[in-house]
Amino acid sequence: MLGRHIAIVGVGETRPVRRSDKGLRGLVVEAVEAALADAGLEPGDIDGVVSDGLIMPSTVPRDWVAAQFGFGRSYDGGMSYGGAATACSPIHAQLAISSGMAKTLVYYFGVDWGTRASGPYGFHDLYAGKMAFEKPYGFTGQPQYFALWARRYMHEYGLTERDLATIAVTQRESALLNPLSQATQPLTYEDYFASRMISSPLRVPDCCLLTDGACAFVMTSLERARDLAKPPVRVLGAGFGSEPISGDDVFTQPAGMMRIPGARIATGKALQQAGITLADIDFAEVYDCFTISCLLQLEDIGFCKRGEGAAFIREKGIGLGGKLPVNTHGGLLSHSYLLGVEHVIEAVRQLRGEAGRGQVAGAEIGLVGGLSNPDYGVMILGRDVR
Numbered sequence: 001m002l003g004r005h006i007a008i009v010g011v012g013e014t015r016p017v018r019r020s021d022k023g024l025r026g027l028v029v030e031a032v033e034a035a036l037a038d039a040g041l042e043p044g045d046i047d048g049v050v051s052d053g054l055i056m057p058s059t060v061p062r063d064w065v066a067a068q069f070g071f072g073r074s075y076d077g078g079m080s081y082g083g084a085a086t087a088c089s090p091i092h093a094q095l096a097i098s099s100g101m102a103k104t105l106v107y108y109f110g111v112d113w114g115t116r117a118s119g120p121y122g123f124h125d126l127y128a129g130k131m132a133f134e135k136p137y138g139f140t141g142q143p144q145y146f147a148l149w150a151r152r153y154m155h156e157y158g159l160t161e162r163d164l165a166t167i168a169v170t171q172r173e174s175a176l177l178n179p180l181s182q183a184t185q186p187l188t189y190e191d192y193f194a195s196r197m198i199s200s201p202l203r204v205p206d207c208c209l210l211t212d213g214a215c216a217f218v219m220t221s222l223e224r225a226r227d228l229a230k231p232p233v234r235v236l237g238a239g240f241g242s243e244p245i246s247g248d249d250v251f252t253q254p255a256g257m258m259r260i261p262g263a264r265i266a267t268g269k270a271l272q273q274a275g276i277t278l279a280d281i282d283f284a285e286v287y288d289c290f291t292i293s294c295l296l297q298l299e300d301i302g303f304c305k306r307g308e309g310a311a312f313i314r315e316k317g318i319g320l321g322g323k324l325p326v327n328t329h330g331g332l333l334s335h336s337y338l339l340g341v342e343h344v345i346e347a348v349r350q351l352r353g354e355a356g357r358g359q360v361a362g363a364e365i366g367l368v369g370g371l372s373n374p375d376y377g378v379m380i381l382g383r384d385v386r
C-alpha cells in the first residue's frame with residue numbers, strides 16, 4: 001500500500017494576498033525554501049521535482065525551479081492541473097521512490113491570478129469551443145457555470161440559498177482562526193444575504209477568493225522520513241479519476257450535470273490503497289471554488305447520497321465542532337485560492353497538531369479532494385503511528 005512507503009515531511013507557503021509585490025516565480029521560490037526548512041533538508045537532498053502538468057510548466061517550469069536551488073532532477077513529473085494534480089502528486093513520489101529514480105521530491109504550485117488581468121477567467125481561453133460558443137453569449141467565467149449547477153440543484157433537490165450560506169458562514173468562522181487567511185472579517189447570515197449577487201443564486205461569499213501565492217511540500221520514503229525534523233505525515237492513499245471529455249465541454253456539456261467527474265473513481269482508489277472507509281475520516285479539505293461545488297463533492301466523494309448534501313451539512317455539521325470538519329482553514333472561499341494546494345498544507349498541519357486555534361481534536365486521518373474538471377484527485381493522509 002502507498003501509505004507504507006511515502007510521507008510528507010515538510011510544507012511551506014507564502015502569505016496569500018490579493019495582489020503581491022513579488023512575481024509568481026519569486027513566490028514559488030519562497031514556498032519551496034520554507035518547505036525545505038520545515039523538513040530540515042538542504043537543496044542537495046532533493047532529486048525529484050514535481051508540479052502540475054499544465055499551469056506550472058507555462059509559468060514556473062520545473063527546470064527553472066531546479067536551477068534556482070541546484071536540485072538534482074533524476075525524476076521530473078506532472079499530471080493533470082490544479083487541484084487534481086496536487087492531490088495525485090504522491091503517485092509520482094511512489095513511482096520515483098519505488099523504481100529507485102529518486103529518493104526525495106518537492107511538489108510546488110502557485111498562481112498570480114489575483115494580479116493577472118484575466119485572473120482565472122483567462123484559463124478557459126485555451127479551449128476553442130468555449131471561445132466560440134460560450135464566452136460570446138455570457139459564459140465569461142466560472143461563476144456562470146457553477147450558478148447553473150446551483151440553480152438546477154435547487155430545482156431537483158430543494159436546496160435553499162440559506163443552505164449555501166451555511167457553507168460560506170461556517171468556512172469563514174474557520175478562516176478567522178487561521179492567521180494567514182485572506183478573509184479577515186466575520187461573515188454572518190445577514191452579511192451573506194446583503195452581499196452582492198454575482199450570478200444568481202451565487203453571491204460574493206459563494207465564490208472563491210482571488211489570490212497571489214504559492215505552496216510546496218516535500219515527499220520521501222516513510223523510512224527516511226522518521227529521521228527528519230518534523231513528525232512525518234503518511235500518505236495512506238492517492239487516487240486519480242477522469243472522464244473522456246475535454247476542456248471545451250467541461251461545466252456545460254457533460255452527459256450528467258451536477259456530478260463531479262472522476263470523484264467517485266479517485267475516492268475509491270484512495271480508500272482501497274489506504275485500507276479504510278470514509279467512516280474513518282476525521283476531517284476533509286475539499287476543493288471549494290464555490291459553495292455549490294463543495295456540496296457536490298461531499299456527495300460524489302460519498303460522505304452522503306445525491307441530493308442529501310444540504311441535510312448532511314445542517315445535521316452533521318462541517319465546522320470545527322461538527323461530525324465532519326470541512327476546510328478547517330477556511331478553504332478557497334475564505335483562506336486563499338491557490339487551487340487546493342493550500343488544502344494539503346492544512347491537512348499536514350492538522351495531523352501534526354500544528355493548526356493552533358483551528359485544530360481538530362484527535363485528528364488521525366484526513367482527506368484532501370482536488371477538482372480539476374474533468375479530472376479529480378484524492379489524497380488520504382494519516383498520522384504516523386508506530
